[in-house]
Amino acid sequence: MKLLSGIDQIRQLPAWRQRRFERFYHTQYRYRVLPLFADVYLVIAFIGTLLFLGGLALNPDAPDIFGTYLIYTAILTGLIAAHRFTRLRRSAPMIVYLVFFNMAVFSYLGYITTGATLAPIVGLFFFISSVGIITLSLLHTSLIILINLSLLVLCTFLAVDSHEVAETLIGILTNWLILMCLVVAPLSAWFLSQFLRNLLALQFLLRDRNRQLSRTLETLKITEERLAQEQKQQALSHMAKGLLHEIMNPLNCASQAVDFASSVNRDSEVAGALTDASTHQKRIADIVSDLIEFSRPVPEHNLETADLRKLVATATGFCRHQLRGVELHINIPDGTLLPCYPSALTQVFVNLLLNGASAVSNSHGHGKIEITAESTDTAHRIWIRDNGQGIAPEDIKRLADPFYSTSDTPDNLGLGLSICQTIMRHHKGSMWITSEPGQWTEVTLTLPKTAARRGG
Template sequence: MKILDGLKQVQQLTPRKQRQFERFYSAQSRFRFLPVFADVSLLITLIGTLAHMMTLATQLGPANVPSGLFVYTTILSCLIVAHRFKAVRFRTPLIMYLVFLNMALFSYLAFIKTGGDLTPTIGLYFFISFLGIVTLSPRHTLIMIAINLAFLYAATWAAVPAADVATKLQEVLLNWLVLMCLVISPLLAVFFRRFVRNILALQFLLRDRNRMLSRTLRTLQVTEENLIQQQKHQALSHMAKGLLHEIMNPVNCSVQALQYAKDINEDPELGEAIDDAAAHQKRIADIVSDLIDFSVPHPEHAKELANLTGLINAATRFTKHKLRGIDLEIDVPETLTVPCYPSALTQVFVNLFLNAASALQSQLDRQPAIIHVSTTRDARTLDITLADNGCGIPEEEIRRLTDPFYSTSDTPENLGLGLSICQTILRHHGGTLSISSALGQWTRVTLALPLEADRVRT
């Protein structure tokens, strides 16, 4: 990448990027380059002035150094101090105008006093020669050159007889040093402005490419996390398929044994217990079957229109033992139906109720423990929100809650599969599961389900 190719590369960018570069260049030149250039210029000017005063003091004696030179040096020192304040420092090239006017005034006063001798103005013309470097502006450089010519014209009229003004002006302006300084200053302004713009263009391009690389890296990290997540789900799918046959056989045997016990039982109370046990055995079978069904990308059976209140009530019955001491507020229309896989969606509610109950256990003795279920809907989506006023979840853990085998609980029996399965079930419904929380205050889980189903079994 060549130094002077920066602007060419910027010109190939979009108009919006080019405008961004112009803002970048304006800020960098104003707040970084020009103040530093001005500092260097002021330092060189002060050093040159002090060296000139020491030379005069050595040659003529300290008492013979012109008093005007002390006044000039004092003003220059004040300008250097003023340049440390932001109000002056970042209003370039204000300080250069002030230094130039101070130098021009005292140089041409000496010019007049010596009857048109060019020697007192040599320092001024050296200062003019690097104005283009300090201001990076051909316009401001030409303005100061014009002001200098006006000073020169007025000082010449005051220094020499009127008949000799034209000759004296010609002599000064054709002096090789003066001519070189007046010509080189705007040329340096053009060159250094372009040089600095190219350097800043390269910096802008590098920063832009670094941002693109950072975004690409973040995208790759997210993609890697998604691939890991998919691998976990695939592992979970294979595990569930392997467990199905191992679990279903003893479950079926248990169901048959319970059915036999029911057929020969004559005690009503025992019959009720057998029915309850049979219902739980059926629930186990349904959970395992649903886990296998929803581990595949596309379920083969159609969704059904199910009453949402009925699904929630079923889930509360299954989790009744965990909800003791908790106020369950269900704000759901009784006639609301949703296209879904009923058994799977019931399992989602069961898992969410269990999680909420676990979060509320530490709050039972301090404040009313509440789980609030509500719905909102529009033409296409039904949002089901389960909110609790439990212990909340740290922000850094929320993103990982739906990862398989990740759990915030230390209990050995908690495998960390509940929310991962819930997310999988919601994904096969064409919906989403989102979690928000305030640590120590509340947690809110929102299920977004589409209301338009391509296949619904009634």
């Protein structure tokens, strides 16, 4: 069983996601991992140098090389500062090469002056053994090893007689410590680079799956809200069916009484009043009948073609009392015909006009309601805008919920917009509300231009 299987999982992804991983890996490797490893190594190297200088200072028998190592330490300090505060940090692994050359210069100077003894270059080979860990690159590690071996050969020629060069090099390279450093460097580079690649692959997959999970949770939340809304609408439909049937019984009795009074009446003025009463009773009966049908999953009759201006005019007539003192502007092109359930759509306009009248009555200044419509190739759009007190953003999300209302009026049940939403859904249309608190509210109704298929 593999220690990490991130790369195997990456290979199973689509090509475009594999390219995304390569970009992610390059960014993390070059700009986060390598600078961090270099920071750790530089700190360790600096502490080791200080301890070495301390040992030289406390040892009276130590060779007179303290000043040389002070220069080396000063250069190392400058490299640490440059790596921390300049663009050198983003040029990995340039800092490794600079530290290597700084160490190599002073190590091989000691190697030459001491006649090719091993001691001055032991620290350099220890550094090389850690290059694989710092660079995580087999290429850079191999390159530094080749440079170092070339410098070793060159400095050996300078340190000893030519006939002793081969023997000296063999003695150094077969030393178990030197040999171990040369072997450990590439092995650690290869192993750690594979480990890091797999580790970053798992991190990439985890982040990707977290994003997918977040999107799934958001989708579930939206679905849950929609289901809750549908359940509220369903509850409203069940309640409305019983309530509307109860309304129809006394309404039919009242209509029969008016019809009987009309048949026996001989007074012309009373006849006119009875005719008006009969007309309004019929309108109420039509609205109630349509609402009963809308409480069912699918309306039981087909769409009719109606004139939008006439529907709005009928609605404004019903709201004449509430619209007193309100400036009403209607801008609907003549001959705007749309497939709809006329009584139900009239009810939508009535509810929206009543809401608009209530909003402007509670605001300061002159109340105004504008009704505008336009048609495109596929839809009719109707805007109903008032200059009332507006609606807070947190309230807009709940306006279509049954029994939710922003009004404190006791007789306001909060059912108007919920009914409107249901009616628009049966028309395969939509209702959208926008508002600027304290300034205005606008309701946008969108209806398909052609009759939609019947469905739930």
